[in-house]
Amino acid sequence: MxxxxxxxxxxxxxRCVVFGGGAVAERKAAGLLExxxxxxxxxxxxxARLGAWATDGTxxxxxxxxxxxxxxxxxxxxxxxxxxxxxxxxxxxxRARGVPIAVADDGEAGDFVAPAVVRRGGLLFAVSAxxxxxxxxxxxxxxxxxxxxxxxxxxxxxxRRIRAEVRGAVADPAARRRLLRVAVEDEALAEWRRLGPxxxxxxxxxxxxxxxxxxxxxxxxS
Numbered sequence: 001m002x003x004x005x006x007x008x009x010x011x012x013x014x015r016c017v018v019f020g021g022g023a024v025a026e027r028k029a030a031g032l033l034e035x036x037x038x039x040x041x042x043x044x045x046x047x048a049r050l051g052a053w054a055t056d057g058t059x060x061x062x063x064x065x066x067x068x069x070x071x072x073x074x075x076x077x078x079x080x081x082x083x084x085x086x087x088x089x090x091x092x093x094x095r096a097r098g099v100p101i102a103v104a105d106d107g108e109a110g111d112f113v114a115p116a117v118v119r120r121g122g123l124l125f126a127v128s129a130x131x132x133x134x135x136x137x138x139x140x141x142x143x144x145x146x147x148x149x150x151x152x153x154x155x156x157x158x159x160r161r162i163r164a165e166v167r168g169a170v171a172d173p174a175a176r177r178r179l180l181r182v183a184v185e186d187e188a189l190a191e192w193r194r195l196g197p198x199x200x201x202x203x204x205x206x207x208x209x210x211x212x213x214x215x216x217x218x219x220x221x222s
């Protein structure tokens with residue numbers, strides 16, 4: 001079994017290529033679009049959704065079989081055609097150009113595997129079963145989606161604002177770390193839900209200082 005290194009890639013505005021025009025290619029393109037990538041799909045035929053995206057400019061579409069030259073300038077690629085031999089050739093071409101590629105019909109033949117993903121605003125859960133099958137990863141992702149509802153997107157947005165406030169107002173690194181640890185404790189999370197993501201940053205910081213002082217007094221934070 002291959003061993004993988006997990007990472008979140010910043011692909012916003014970067015060219016990513018999906019070879020194939022079927023349902024699998026559509027899912028890969030959708031995931032890349034959610035990450036803000038500039039997506040090119042290369043396939044003689046496209047699903048209705050991919051076709052609509054091509055028409056309105058959401059993606060670029062090259063309506064022919066994939067060629068190695070399509071990989072030039074790509075940050076990432078997916079080989080998701082319905083022909084394993086074509087996927088293999090494209091994977092070889094990508095490696096020759098230093099472009100990481102995932103192979104839809106044979107995960108171990110690619111450079112990475114795409115996890116099952118749950119997005120809650122800026123909060124992102126990614127699940128991979130590392131060869132145990134995408135169905136298992138999808139089930140775990142559904143469980144995460146049930147456990148962490150849409151409200152967690154707003155909570156993550158609030159925590160980003162709090163982090164920015166702390167970094168801007170607190171010079172001492174140890175003090176910053178203490179405040180940010182308190183910010184994710186249960187009592188603090190309940191407070192951020194109550195206040196909401198539109199609360200003024202100074203108010204959030206002031207409330208966090210109170211929570212940190214209370215935790216220090218009760219021995220919950222040293």
